[in-house]
Amino acid sequence: MFEDFSCALYTELALAAGRAELNELRPYVSDDAMATLSARPLAGVSTVLVGALTIRDVSNLDGVSDKVSVEIEIEANLARRDPETGDERAVYVVERWVLRRAKTARSRQPDRARILACPSCSAPLEALLAGKCRYCAEEVSTGAFDWVVCSVRVIHERERGPVLAGHSATDTSESPSIVDPDARARFDESVGDSEAYAALVARIIHTFDTFHEAWSAQNLEPMRHLTTDPLFESQAYWIAEYKKQGLCNVTEDAAIARIELARVTSDPYFDAVTVRIHAHAKDYTKDARTGEVVSGEPTSAKRYSEYWTFLRKRATNAPAASRSALAAARRDRTRSEATARIVVPKWAIARSIGCCRESSRTRPTTADRAHERLRANLTLEARTNLAGTASSR
Numbered sequence: 149m150f151e152d153f154s155c156a157l158y159t160e161l162a163l164a165a166g167r168a169e170l171n172e173l174r175p176y177v178s179d180d181a182m183a184t185l186s187a188r189p190l191a192g193v194s195t196v197l198v199g200a201l202t203i204r205d206v207s208n209l210d211g212v213s214d215k216v217s218v219e220i221e222i223e224a225n226l227a228r229r230d231p232e233t234g235d236e237r238a239v240y241v242v243e244r245w246v247l248r249r250a251k252t253a254r255s256r257q258p259d260r261a262r263i264l265a266c267p268s269c270s271a272p273l274e275a276l277l278a279g280k281c282r283y284c285a286e287e288v289s290t291g292a293f294d295w296v297v298c299s300v301r302v303i304h305e306r307e308r309g310p311v312l313a314g315h316s317a318t319d320t321s322e323s324p325s326i327v328d329p330d331a332r333a334r335f336d337e338s339v340g341d342s343e344a345y346a347a348l349v350a351r352i353i354h355t356f357d358t359f360h361e362a363w364s365a366q367n368l369e370p371m372r373h374l375t376t377d378p379l380f381e382s383q384a385y386w387i388a389e390y391k392k393q394g395l396c397n398v399t400e401d402a403a404i405a406r407i408e409l410a411r412v413t414s415d416p417y418f419d420a421v422t423v424r425i426h427a428h429a430k431d432y433t434k435d436a437r438t439g440e441v442v443s444g445e446p447t448s449a450k451r452y453s454e455y456w457t458f459l460r461k462r463a464t465n466a467p468a469a470s471r472s473a474l475a476a477a478r479r480d481r482t483r484s485e486a487t488a489r490i491v492v493p494k495w496a497i498a499r500s501i502g503c504c505r506e507s508s509r510t511r512p513t514t515a516d517r518a519h520e521r522l523r524a525n526l527t528l529e530a531r532t533n534l535a536g537t538a539s540s541r
């Protein structure tokens with residue numbers, strides 16, 4: 149959810165800078181970050197495609213500080229028309245942003261993750277003047293209510309996309325799995341029975357097959373309903389990048405050899421399941437026009453493994469407490485009508501790491517550990533908030 153929000157915020161800020169209307173988003177930006185953004189040559193930016201967003205560090209989770217800071221790294225492509233010359237250019241950027249928020253601030257509800265409004269009362273941004281909201285009269289760019297960008301650093305900026313035709317062909321299939329030994333027990337306890345597990349496995353295989361077909365065909369549309377929006381957008385970014393450079397990355401004869409359940413977590417909104425997938429595929433990149441292979445191995449399959457995280461909204465009409473009742477109802481055919489009304493949301497893939505395609509970007513790193521820490525913290529907080537909401541009613 150944090151990634152979803154920061155991705156939306158990055159996009160909106162770059163677009164606002166493109167229109168020279170950065171002030172609209174004043175509540176989400178500190179003075180320093182505003183000065184940095186205003187000084188950058190962003191005028192004329194009309195398209196923003198975030199390719200990757202990683203959490204590099206989380207600080208101040210200790211008991212002393214009242215604010216938590218998160219450093220993110222964003223890789224993006226900006227399409228920009230120079231306002232003076234009228235030239236259209238693609239700019240590839242890598243940036244590091246630090247976002248800060250009070251620990252007491254409430255986490256966003258998942259359906260509001262991408263909405264930018266008054267951080268205190270959700271009034272439209274037009275209601276804000278000089279960092280103050282006309283509706284709730286709060287000073288809102290302080291980080292007391294929501295995340296505020298407090299620093300912006302450009303690590304890299306160049307006019308053309310990243311290098312795609314290089315491969316580091318490391319076989320990661322034999323490295324030891326990072327697996328929670330209680331994962332299956334957790335699944336049984338908070339997600340579902342063996343039927344639900346079989347359905348998840350079928351969904352994983354379907355997602356895997358659909359993805360490889362869509363990826364190699366450079367048309368991700370068949371993946372849309374199987375993917376969360378941010379992951380879909382980042383995959384679409386890479387496809388656009390390959391196309392722009394006249395290349396096509398192909399994963400042929402891709403097949404799953406084994407699926408390991410690695411981690412299962414649940415919060416009030418989502419069930420999340422991480423699996424390690426052991427697979428093999430012929431992975432190569434060809435010139436899209438001539439078909440000539442420019443890198444990779446078109447003749448022999450390479451073994452690899454990836455961690456995939458699947459998310460599912462918790463069924464609102466099937467709360468955790470009644471899950472065992474649901475299972476019982478499913479067994480009891482006389483109550484099948486009642487069961488049929490319960491809609492169980494489908495799993496969507498939200499994250500994949502450790503894949504060989506973009507090795508520098510996707511290998512699990514300290515950034516992933518930072519991500520885990522943040523996740524653990526925010527999940528806990530979401531629970532606390534929910535409890536708070538319930539008791540104040």
Ligand SMILES: [Zn+2]
Nearest residue numbers: 266269281284
């Ligand atoms: Zn307000």
